[in-house]
Amino acid sequence: MQTQWEEQFEGDARRAVQAVIDLDSNERECPACGTRFAAGPTKCPSCKLFIGG
Numbered sequence: 001m002q003t004q005w006e007e008q009f010e011g012d013a014r015r016a017v018q019a020v021i022d023l024d025s026n027e028r029e030c031p032a033c034g035t036r037f038a039a040g041p042t043k044c045p046s047c048k049l050f051i052g053g
């Protein structure tokens with residue numbers, strides 16, 4: 001049972017890591033206003049916050 005739980009946890013963690021990588025490569029989310037925009041511009045198109053490269 002413990003092994004099963006660990007496998008489940010590892011699967012969730014791996015998915016979370018992939019989500020972060022995917023977000024970083026394709027999409028950015030402004031930490032200030034939550035607007036999502038394609039990676040490329042380093043400023044939020046909504047509130048102009050500098051996100052950084």
Ligand SMILES: [Zn+2]
Pocket residue numbers: 030031032033034035044045046047048049
């Ligand atoms: Zn913003």
